[in-house]
Amino acid sequence: MAGVSATGLGSGLDIGSIVSALVNAEKSPKTAALNADQAEATSKISAIGSLKSAISSFVDSLTNLGKAETFGGYSTKRSNFDYFTATASEAAAAGSYKIQVDQLAESQKLATGIVTDVTEALGSGSLGFTVDGDSFSVDIDGDDSLQDIVSKINEAEDNVGVTATIINGDAGAQLVLTSNETGTANNITVAATADLVGSKLDTLFNNMTEIQPAKQATVYIDGLLVTSNSNTLDNAITGVTLDLTDADPNETTTLTVSANTSKPKEAIDAFVEAYNEMMTTVKNLSSFNADTETGSVLQGDSTIRSIQSQFRTAISSMFDTGDGTMALTNFGISTTREGTLEVDSDKLDDALKNNAVGLTQFFTAEDTGFAARLSAIGESYTQTGGILDSRNESYERKLDRIADERERLDRKMAAYESRLTAQYNAMDLLVGQLNTQSSTIQARIDSLPGLVRNND
Template sequence: MGLTAVGLGSGLDINNIVKVLVDAEKVPKQASMDAKEADIQGEISAFGSIKSSLTTFQDALEALSDASTFAPRSVTLNQKSYLSATATEEAVAGSYNIQVEQLAESQKLGTGVVADPQAAIGAGALDFTVNGDSFTVDVAAEDSLQEIMKKINEAEDNVGVNATIVTDDSGSRLILSSKETGIDNQITLGASGDAALTGVFGTTTELQPAKDSIIHIDGLKVTSASNSVDGAIQGVTLDLNKADIGETTKVTIANDDDKIIDNIESFVESYNELMTTLADLTAYNADTEKSSTLQGDSLPRGIQSQMRGILGGLFDTRDGQKSTSMFGITIDRYGKMEIDTDKLKGAVENDIGSLNDLFTAEETGLAARLDSAVEVYAGTGGLIDGREDSLDNQLKRIEEDREALDTRMLAYENRLYAQFNAMDLAVSQLTAQSSDLQARFDALPGFTRD
């Protein structure tokens, strides 16, 4: 607030009069700005909702753009104590009887014993070799067993050795373990230098031998350096848990048609959620005569139109051009997708190759076309980003208009106070003059008031 006045001369409430006049000028303009700002914020929120729905839909498209989505395999085991299994689309349906004879293990070596792991041992070098690869650890004269352990573990060229200190009744020693399991990953250690160092590291004791895993698949022996056996059965990975040659685990690989249908249903659900979002934001309620935030906006209508156009098109497959409706996927009059479950199941069972082509073909498949359309709107620098930038600029202009209005209203308020103060002073002066004249008249001889 600028100047103030109490209206001593005129008796008027000048502060209130000025407030009323300023508010009459300022409040309608503020209300107009508030309404515009609320509308813009509503549009920004609406476009944010559309972008979020498009991104979610894009995630569903990504799953359907991968050919493996249309060749999932289910894996069942008659027991889970000895192994677990996973299968890719390369696996062939069938059953396999598997026995786990031996688990793969890493080698463990124990060095000689020292009385104090913090005491210096002696200078020299330790040469390690694992599976044909080597590295060397230089030992300084002041290095203790603790320091040597640290140097081994932190060596940048360490090719696969872990070191730890174990202390028992006889003293402390390093336990050297190969990081990887399997016979090929045995550790060879050579020590040179001071006698004390070679005495501790020159001779090691094997505490645990390196072992390959051994399994039998339908009677065929398979060895592996790891307990994760990959490739023994095409497209199948076996993770071994426990060994017992007397126990047989039956692994059954089957085509997972239900998984394919689930993936397509998830895609349809995501698409319909997107269409619902667009419809809600562009609707007009005839009963209430109220429009949604983006009613009449060309951008959401453009998305709807493009999506329907793509879904209603033809797609190249190994069996010629086909439409989504030929696989039981149609568009209703509201723009939502519907699935004829029986027809889709029939396609999955009898025409999976064409269904795969329709969805996953690079650039020309349904997933690729829809993704390209989504990217135009929701991608970085896309149409939605452009619209949001424009709306942000409008908000900035409104804020600038607010500041300009405040400046004008302050100047207007100051002018009003100046005018009313001048009037009040004039009234005060006139009142004083009137009182003075009256006093003079009263002092004249023979003057009386009527």
């Protein structure tokens, strides 16, 4: 608001202070009302943000709870971690197995004779390689060295599983071929066709030495022999994959396969925790403090009542599991007097052990299952353009209206100030004129002849 500079020269009044006081008296109540409305709208926007965040976290907690794989499958436990790892699929069955890893599968290795210069040309021709019935070949130019041949073998697009390398020993260098796959089925056969019989290409590759024989993995499972070309055993135990890492025929490892309970319990605990946090947030935003006789920012709000009603109804509802209808209480999850959830671990463990199918269907049934139903309720409030967004936008519009009202009030008060200033200045001018006239009249009276002035 512009400052008032009138001094009241004619009347002696402080016109600026008078105008400011009158303007403030008119403006202050309206400003206070706008401030209160703005504070209320701002606090409700903040409260709705907190509410939306709590519901979103709850909906996120339902993601794993709604997946069938969370409740399926088996876990494995080993008495010794030195000889293999084990993973179990849904096709596995609970059981215990005694496993001895007698021998690991190994790849065959072949070596050429020794050469003293790996850059020396070996002669032209071709090399053919066969592994488990598949073959490929490389052409050798007359100036190709041992190094060049290594590159040609490894870079061949149709290479069927052979890796070449050079080993530099004290006596010289040797080219070593390694089968990429373990087991006796993957032995390497090499045939060198040299353009010149007796060339180094001919003598090196047609007289290769086996420096490491291929081996099959040998494992005893509950005394039964299992052999494999690979160190990964997929079918030795139904639904269980064994990855062999070491061997010792004198060591026995006990493998226990059991129904997986850790993942579903973690998912259920996360759901319960998120639900309780959400309901605590809802309660805090809508409660009334009897001691201070003040209500929370969303006390009595219809949206709050709707959220509480919808979730509590869903939490206590029965759901079809295919084997009949069940509720959370069937799995040891109950509602407390405060409206939160708590878990009876023993009852949940019993359900996971004896009613896994029903429990899985209860939580994961598409569209009609527990997780899907609660997710739909939560998303109706949190999705873009959803209920909470609409409420938030209404308060944002209210803040815009308050800002507009402040501008109108400022314009109105500026006009009011100008009008008062003009009125008081006019009054001041008139008083000044009257004072001047009074002084003039008094001076003329004083100048009349025969007038005796009484100075006492």
